[in-house]
Structures are given as C-alpha cells and as structure tokens.
Amino acid sequence: MATTPDKIKQMIATAQKLRASHFGTFGRFKEHPAEQMTGEEKVAYELVKGARGMVPGPYKIWLRNLKLTEVMLRMGVHYQDQSTLSKAEIEIAVNLTAGKWMAVYPSYEHEWMAEYLGGLPAEKVQALIAGLPTSFDDARQQMIYNITQALLAPRLIPVGLHQRAVEILGHDGLTDLIAFIGYFTTVSLTLRAYDVPADAVGLDDREHMS
Numbered sequence: 001m002a003t004t005p006d007k008i009k010q011m012i013a014t015a016q017k018l019r020a021s022h023f024g025t026f027g028r029f030k031e032h033p034a035e036q037m038t039g040e041e042k043v044a045y046e047l048v049k050g051a052r053g054m055v056p057g058p059y060k061i062w063l064r065n066l067k068l069t070e071v072m073l074r075m076g077v078h079y080q081d082q083s084t085l086s087k088a089e090i091e092i093a094v095n096l097t098a099g100k101w102m103a104v105y106p107s108y109e110h111e112w113m114a115e116y117l118g119g120l121p122a123e124k125v126q127a128l129i130a131g132l133p134t135s136f137d138d139a140r141q142q143m144i145y146n147i148t149q150a151l152l153a154p155r156l157i158p159v160g161l162h163q164r165a166v167e168i169l170g171h172d173g174l175t176d177l178i179a180f181i182g183y184f185t186t187v188s189l190t191l192r193a194y195d196v197p198a199d200a201v202g203l204d205d206r207e208h209m210s
Helices: 005-022 039-052 057-062 065-079 087-100 104-116 122-130 137-150 159-193 202-209
Strands: none
Touching: 039 057, 039 065, 039 104, 057 065, 057 137, 057 159, 065 202, 087 104, 087 122, 087 159, 104 122, 104 159, 137 159
C-alpha cells in the first residue's frame, strides 16, 4: 500500500520530535548558554575560558564534570605550550588517534589544523586519518608516526624500536607522546560517544561567528 500524505506528515513529525529529544546543540549534548550556567559548571567554564581563551570541542561536554575538567585542562594546556612535542608532531599523533577511533569532529578539525598550523603536506594528513601508509623525512616526525601507529594498532613495541625512540625523542619526548595518545583517545571517544558531527558548532562558537 502507498503511504498516504497524512501518514507521511505523521512520520515527519515523529522524526522531528525524536531528533529534538536525542540531539542538542553539540551532537547529543545540550549545552547551557554561559549566562545560564551555575555552580560547578560555571566554575569549569571560567577555568577553561581563562586557560584556553575558548571552550574547545570536548570541553563543552566535560564542563558538567568539574573534577574531570580540571584534570583534562591541565593536560590540554601542557600540550599547548609546555610539552617537548612540536605542533607538527602533535598533529601526526592527533590525526592517527582520531582516525583510529573514527571520531569525525576532531578528524575534520585537525585535518586543516595539521596542514595550516602544523605545516604537514595535505596528502600525508589524509593518509594519517584514513590509516593509509605514509612516511616523513624528519626523523622525529617519523618516530612519532611509528610509535603512535604501533600503540594504536595495538602492537608491541620491540626493544629496538623503543631504543631508537629514546635516542630520537628522549624519555621526556616519548612519555609526552604516550600520554598524549591517551589524552586524545579520551577526546575522540567523548566526541564519538556524544555523536558530535564534523560540522558541529557549539553555542560559544556561534557567538564568535555572529
């Protein structure tokens, strides 16, 4: 039997109602405007805004958990300007990690960041996200790629590879990388679990765009 016009209208209305209940302003997350925040959420918002000058993607969600926000913010700030890793090196690890966990929002955001801020060739960034083989002339960048690929596969790190990583990155660089993969895995899984789409724009960002 053909679907009647009334039935189609009913289906559309039901779908709209479900979308309204299932999705918010940032994927599945319903944000509170800054002026409506109270208590610990407001404290978390001010902490992130003060440290980062904005509220990056996953932090929009973490704001509802002040203790977690405090921990993740310290990690995030460390990788902004205190770690031993360069922007290009961080972007190699970011795009491998986001691609591994199929998190579309950070994959889209960091595809262009890796090119314009990290100075990486577009075709190499695309390979990182898609899980295709690629290589780097810079020895540090290649080691970042090798270690991150192995840990995310997941595969064992052989003694020889570990020794070369320490020689090239140092223990401080290697531990910075390992911790960053964990940090960005949390970022990616948060955004994936909340079904944040590639083109998502949160409330805070809309204010800056208007």
